[in-house]
Amino acid sequence: MSRRYFGTDGIRGTVGQAPITPDFVLRLAHAVGRVLKQSEARPTVLIGKDTRISGYMLESALESGFNSAGVDVVLLGPLPTPGVAYLTRAQRASLGVVISASHNAYPDNGIKFFSAQGTKLSDAWEATVESVVDEPPVWVDSAALGKARRLDDAAGRYIEFCKSTFATDLTLKGMKLVVDAAHGAAYQIAPKVFHELGAEVIAIGCAPDGLNINHEVGATHPQALIDAVKFHKADFGIALDGDADRLLMVDASGRLYNGDELLYLMVDDRLGRDENVPGVVGTLMTNMAVELALKARGVPFVRAKVGDRYVLEELTRHHWLLGGEGSGHLLALDKHTTGDGLISALQVLQTCVRSDKTMAQLLSSVTLFPQTLINVRLQPGQDWQSNAALKQAIAAVEQELGQTGRVLIRASGTEPLVRVMVEARDASQAQACAQRMAQTLA
Numbered sequence: 001m002s003r004r005y006f007g008t009d010g011i012r013g014t015v016g017q018a019p020i021t022p023d024f025v026l027r028l029a030h031a032v033g034r035v036l037k038q039s040e041a042r043p044t045v046l047i048g049k050d051t052r053i054s055g056y057m058l059e060s061a062l063e064s065g066f067n068s069a070g071v072d073v074v075l076l077g078p079l080p081t082p083g084v085a086y087l088t089r090a091q092r093a094s095l096g097v098v099i100s101a102s103h104n105a106y107p108d109n110g111i112k113f114f115s116a117q118g119t120k121l122s123d124a125w126e127a128t129v130e131s132v133v134d135e136p137p138v139w140v141d142s143a144a145l146g147k148a149r150r151l152d153d154a155a156g157r158y159i160e161f162c163k164s165t166f167a168t169d170l171t172l173k174g175m176k177l178v179v180d181a182a183h184g185a186a187y188q189i190a191p192k193v194f195h196e197l198g199a200e201v202i203a204i205g206c207a208p209d210g211l212n213i214n215h216e217v218g219a220t221h222p223q224a225l226i227d228a229v230k231f232h233k234a235d236f237g238i239a240l241d242g243d244a245d246r247l248l249m250v251d252a253s254g255r256l257y258n259g260d261e262l263l264y265l266m267v268d269d270r271l272g273r274d275e276n277v278p279g280v281v282g283t284l285m286t287n288m289a290v291e292l293a294l295k296a297r298g299v300p301f302v303r304a305k306v307g308d309r310y311v312l313e314e315l316t317r318h319h320w321l322l323g324g325e326g327s328g329h330l331l332a333l334d335k336h337t338t339g340d341g342l343i344s345a346l347q348v349l350q351t352c353v354r355s356d357k358t359m360a361q362l363l364s365s366v367t368l369f370p371q372t373l374i375n376v377r378l379q380p381g382q383d384w385q386s387n388a389a390l391k392q393a394i395a396a397v398e399q400e401l402g403q404t405g406r407v408l409i410r411a412s413g414t415e416p417l418v419r420v421m422v423e424a425r426d427a428s429q430a431q432a433c434a435q436r437m438a439q440t441l442a
Contacts, residue, residue, distance in 0.1 A: 005133070006126040008307040008413025010112025012101050015054040020109050022061040028111065029065025029097075031133040033146075035125075036071060036094050043094035048076040048084035048154070050100040050185040050243050053210030054109045058099045062111070067146035068139050076154040078208075080185045080244030081112070082340035083158035089118035089337065090157070100185065100243040103220045104414075106211050118337035120309040155189050162193045165335045166346045170353050173198035176234040178250075180205040180225045182218025184242035186342065193342055194238070202232050205239075214241065219248045219328050219341075226254045236349065236359075240341040245308070246328035247341035249348060251359050258368075259328040260290045262348050265362055266332060267322055269351035271297060281314040281323030281331075283307070284408050285371075288423055293366045307413060308339045369405070370427035372434040374420045375412070376441040384411070384418050389440040397422065397433040405430065409437070 005011045005019050011028070013020040019028075036043040045066050049055035055078075063073050074093065076084060081098045088096030096114035104110075113121050177199045181187040187206040195201045204224060205217035217224045219241040229237040229250045237250035249257045263280065270277050279300040282291065291301045302318070304310040308329040315323050315333060324330035330344040352359060378384060390409070397407055405424030412419060420438045424430040 003123075003126060004130055006130065008309065009102065010098075010110050012104070012108060012110030012414050014107055015057075015109050020054075020058070022057055025058050025061040025111065026065040026068075027137070028129070028133055029062045030069045030137050031129055031135070032095070032113070033066045033069025033071040034132055034138060035128055037069065040094055042070070042072065044072045044074060044091075045095045045097055046074045046076055046084060046088050046091060046093045046151075047097045047099065048079035048081070048087075048185070049098065051078055051183060051187065051208035051210060051213050052099075052101070052106050052109055052242075054106075055099045058109060058111070062097060062099070063148050067148065068137070069146070070140040070144045071146045073146060073148040075148060075150045077150070078185050078187070079154055079158065080189065080240075080340070080342070082245050082336060082338050082343070083154070083185075083189070085114045085118040085338045086158055086161050086336065087151070087154060088114050088116065090161075091151075092116070098243065102243050103182075103214055103218070103241040103246065105215065106213050114338070120312060120338065159189055159192055159196070162189075162340075162342045162346065163197060165343045166197055167350055167354070170350060171198040172349065172353070175236070175349075175353075176200045176202070176232065178202045178204060178225060178228045178232060178234045178237040180217055180228070180237065180239045181244065182214050182220070182240055182242050183208040183212045184214065184218065184240065184244060186240050186244035190238070190240060190244065190342060193346075197346075202228065202234065204228050218242065219246045222248050222250065222256050225250050226256060230254045236352075238345045241328070244341045245339045247330060247344045248328050249345065249359065253360070255360065257359055257363075258326045259324050259330055260287045260326040260368065261359070261363055261366065262328070262344065263322065263324040263330055264290050264293060264366055265351050265359060266330065266344070266347050267294065267299060268362055269347065269354065270322075271299075272351075272355065277322065279318055279320045281311050281318070281320060283311060283325050284410065285326050285421060287326060287368045287371065288406065289366055289368045306410060312338070369423050369425055370430045371421060371423045372427075372430040374434050374438040375417045376420060376438050378416045378418060378441075380416075384441055387440060390437060393437045393440050397437060400433065401429075407433070407437070
């Protein structure tokens with residue numbers, strides 16, 4: 001299905017350029033409001049945001065658009081994306097809206113939506129919104145206009161929810177943690193969650209100014225966390241991204257662990273407690289080593305398209321609970337309806353506390369295959385899928401790798417990029433093969 005505005009994770013772009021302009025965002029909210037009112041007389045929508053300076057402008061536009069369609073609005077202020085999902089469900093709201101461009105730099109922003117159940121909405125729902133957004137507005141009369149109010153204790157409610165997912169018989173006392181919130185939506189919340197569970201917390205990336213979100217900190221720039229863990233001689237480091245739905249972790253030695261490894265640790269904890277793990281969902285990018293390690297323990301593994309919404313779709317289809325991406329989007333559906341960096345970190349820490357082992361010890365049997373990922377920026381109108389040289393290069397690389405690796409070429413859902421990935425047992429081979437294919441697109 002071709003979509004004009006929605007990508008793999010809502011609508012995203014550069015602020016001031018279509019579609020991330022206040023006039024479009026107002027029209028978008030008005031259209032969403034009209035769609036909601038097809039099934040509900042007086043909908044209520046929650047709006048949360050990260051710390052980008054443009055959030056103020058887009059929040060106002062969303063509020064006006066919803067109110068103009070006769071939809072009530074509850075403003076949450078800065079709050080992690082999964083916090084908005086939780087409160088949408090807890091408050092019995094009709095819809096949750098997040099203003100965020102996740103791991104992107106501050107000039108970008110975006111809009112994403114959650115259902116009343118706190119889950120990502122379907123492609124069909126997005127298609128319905130797109131069919132309405134360019135229609136002439138249908139303003140309600142003054143008596144029917146929506147109202148707006150602020151939920152002052154939104155952060156506190158979400159903090160308590162996060163803590164409730166950590167085993168009540170365990171504590172983080174005696175543990176020193178470095179927590180990096182990427183100057184993003186969890187800057188106040190993340191340190192409190194871990195501190196209130198007993199840990200000594202050193203906070204970095206927790207001083208947003210509207211312009212520094214994800215800048216040289218957070219899950220996309222983990223070196224700051226690695227350095228801080230070593231300097232403070234911490235037990236673990238926790239890196240979130242700008243909207244706190246993504247997690248990477250660091251151990252005391254400064255070794256970085258990605259989402260594939262953290263997902264395996266979450267599975268390992270449950271298997272160690274003799275819980276049934278009927279299957280796990282990864283993505284096309286999930287490291288082969290994790291797939292093989294899970295299957296060796298009798299846990300089925302399937303791959304979804306890249307994007308946590310597609311992981312969720314596969315989990316729902318199979319009635320499974322655990323899934324995720326190497327980028328750090330992790331799902332534990334018995335804990336939350338969507339990916340949550342804080343809750344995922346608590347699940348991993350719970351594994352280490354309960355087993356009295358380090359992440360390295362728990363992952364001693366899992367050695368990741370080297371992966372090379374090259375992002376090739378596309379020129380306007382460039383048709384990479386019809387590139388004959390690329391097709392020839394792919395065929396040659398696949399023949400060379402045989403059963404010892406794999407190739408994945410895909411378009412980014414949020415940027416004008418083609419991602420060229422090669423996975424092989426030998427790192428130099430993966431690098432050389434990826435470069436050969438990327439060069440055909442230059």
